[in-house]
Amino acid sequence: MTYWSVTFATLKKDIRLEWRSKDALNSMLFFSLLVVVIFAFAFDPLAEESRHIAGGLIWVAFLFAAVVALNQTWARELRNQVLDAYRVSPAPANALFLAKALGNFIFVSVLEALMAPLFVVFYNLHVLGPAWQLIPIAILGTWALVVNGTFFAAMSLRTRSREIMLPLLLFPISIPAVLGMVAGTTAVLTGDNPAHFYIVLLLTYDVVFTTACLALFETVLHAE
Amino acid sequence: MKRLFPILSVVTAILLAYALYQALVIAPTDAQQGDVYRIIYYHVPSAWTAFLLFFINFIASVQYLANAKPSSRTAAKWIVLAIGIVGAIACFLPQVQQRLPAGMRPNAVATTVLAIPAFYFLIGKCFPGERLDVLAVTSAEVGVVFCTIVLVTGPIWARPVWGIWWAPGDIRLTSTLVLWLIYVSYLVLRRFSTSAQTQMLAAALAVFGALDVPLVYFSIWFFRTQHPQPVIGGGGSMDPRMLHVLLINWLAFLCFAFLVCWSRYRLELLHREVEEAHAMESLAGATARPSHPLNRSPQ
Numbered sequence: 001m002t003y004w005s006v007t008f009a010t011l012k013k014d015i016r017l018e019w020r021s022k023d024a025l026n027s028m029l030f031f032s033l034l035v036v037v038i039f040a041f042a043f044d045p046l047a048e049e050s051r052h053i054a055g056g057l058i059w060v061a062f063l064f065a066a067v068v069a070l071n072q073t074w075a076r077e078l079r080n081q082v083l084d085a086y087r088v089s090p091a092p093a094n095a096l097f098l099a100k101a102l103g104n105f106i107f108v109s110v111l112e113a114l115m116a117p118l119f120v121v122f123y124n125l126h127v128l129g130p131a132w133q134l135i136p137i138a139i140l141g142t143w144a145l146v147v148n149g150t151f152f153a154a155m156s157l158r159t160r161s162r163e164i165m166l167p168l169l170l171f172p173i174s175i176p177a178v179l180g181m182v183a184g185t186t187a188v189l190t191g192d193n194p195a196h197f198y199i200v201l202l203l204t205y206d207v208v209f210t211t212a213c214l215a216l217f218e219t220v221l222h223a224e
Numbered sequence: 225m226k227r228l229f230p231i232l233s234v235v236t237a238i239l240l241a242y243a244l245y246q247a248l249v250i251a252p253t254d255a256q257q258g259d260v261y262r263i264i265y266y267h268v269p270s271a272w273t274a275f276l277l278f279f280i281n282f283i284a285s286v287q288y289l290a291n292a293k294p295s296s297r298t299a300a301k302w303i304v305l306a307i308g309i310v311g312a313i314a315c316f317l318p319q320v321q322q323r324l325p326a327g328m329r330p331n332a333v334a335t336t337v338l339a340i341p342a343f344y345f346l347i348g349k350c351f352p353g354e355r356l357d358v359l360a361v362t363s364a365e366v367g368v369v370f371c372t373i374v375l376v377t378g379p380i381w382a383r384p385v386w387g388i389w390w391a392p393g394d395i396r397l398t399s400t401l402v403l404w405l406i407y408v409s410y411l412v413l414r415r416f417s418t419s420a421q422t423q424m425l426a427a428a429l430a431v432f433g434a435l436d437v438p439l440v441y442f443s444i445w446f447f448r449t450q451h452p453q454p455v456i457g458g459g460g461s462m463d464p465r466m467l468h469v470l471l472i473n474w475l476a477f478l479c480f481a482f483l484v485c486w487s488r489y490r491l492e493l494l495h496r497e498v499e500e501a502h503a504m505e506s507l508a509g510a511t512a513r514p515s516h517p518l519n520r521s522p523q
Contacts, residue, residue, distance in 0.1 A: 172436075208435055
């Protein structure tokens with residue numbers, strides 16, 4: 001078993017599990033739908049205002065929805081001591097981490113693709129800046145959330161009330177990424193200022209934290 | 225060592241009283257802000273102390289992680305040494321000097337960079353093994369307390385001077401707040417963790433936090449900053465008499481922080497000793513009694 005074959009085997013397994021149960025996706029979808037509806041009632045914004053607040057709303061909805069999926073990532077492996085089997089197996093720990101992060105990335109991306117049209121409908125959005133820049137912002141932002149989220153989900157596995165623990169650990173560390181996503185999205189939506197700086201910021205964040213996660217994951221996995 | 229503790233307590237009390245007297249009576253009144261500015265003598269020394277403690281926590285955490293394996297231990301030593309040497313030399317290269325933010329003096333930056341290996345080796349020498357982790361807990365806890373003082377005194381000062389309690393886009397305010405949040409989550413993790421390897425998890429989180437803070441700083445780089453420039457090593461200027469009082473206050477705060485850290489450190493060591501003794505006792509009890517409950521004869 002090489003590094004990549006372990007990664008892809010785990011990824012395939014996760015996707016198949018999710019495809020059959022659709023636990024994470026359904027709960028994420030319904031959760032973010034609720035956020036959209038509640039905010040739409042609460043603010044009732046004009047088109048101009050909604051352009052300024054939509055960036056924040058979208059990412060807050062996705063951030064909270066992502067936590068739902070992230071919490072299930074490792075909890076699934078606790079049943080039948082699967083995680084212990086991983087620990088004693090010679091498979092590289094990083095490969096497991098990468099597969100989990102990629103899996104979460106796919107789930108959250110699917111969620112975003114499904115929810116983005118709803119946001120457009122509910123808030124009457126139409127983009128004034130270069131719309132294609134939303135794609136790198138979404139990809140880099142989602143990766144920033146899930147890479148740290150997967151790591152901290154593994155970390156909070158051995159804590160009391162771990163479902164609460166994950167957001168407590170994840171949100172403070174994610175502040176620069178969330179700022180980059182929200183400010184970048186708002187910059188594109190309003191077309192007031194260029195979003196390049198935020199894309200570079202997100203890219204830097206992704207590179208730094210992906211490296212850190214890969215370097216430290218083995219320690220966290222074996223911290224029984 | 226233990227005898228030093230009461231002596232140091234008395235010295236700290238005298239120093240704090242003297243610093244208070246200096247701050248409230250001796251220091252000249254500010255021309256623009258009036259007497260309100262005197263809160264600086266609590267705000268700034270607390271901030272410096274908090275940052276120093278977080279820095280110590282970071283160094284201790286990195287070293288704790290590095291010590292897990294002999295290979296990473298050696299690697300970490302050389303990396304830290306290289307960072308110190310290369311960083312200190314780089315500060316004096318003209319290309320790097322141009323890129324330094326306005327008001328940061330190269331020699332101040334070089335000194336800060338050199339402090340990294342100095343602290344690393346000093347802490348490694350003085351706190352071997354598990355004591356590194358005890359140091360990390362202690363510095364994080366006391367650091368959070370001082371950081372809270374900073375975050376409370378800041379708005380109190382800002383309200384009369386800037387007219388607002390909080391400047392949301394400001395670089396130093398936000399990065400201090402994020403630092404505080406990260407270290408609170410660090411303490412929460414330590415409190416809630418049921419793992420036998422909490423130290424490792426906490427050390428990993430501390431490293432993540434330390435990586436995060438520069439990113440926060442640069443992400444707000446864009447915004448105009450409302451906070452005045454740093455007093456030392458920065459472009460800010462200050463009356464030498466005020467600076468003198470400020471430094472006395474910092475010395476008093478440092479002594480106080482050291483005292484608190486010391487007693488917390490001793491407490492944590494005792495706590496772990498007790499825990500270990502409990503574990504040993506139950507282990508001894510388990511071996512004395514029949515090990516398997518099913519084998520126990522009916523009474």
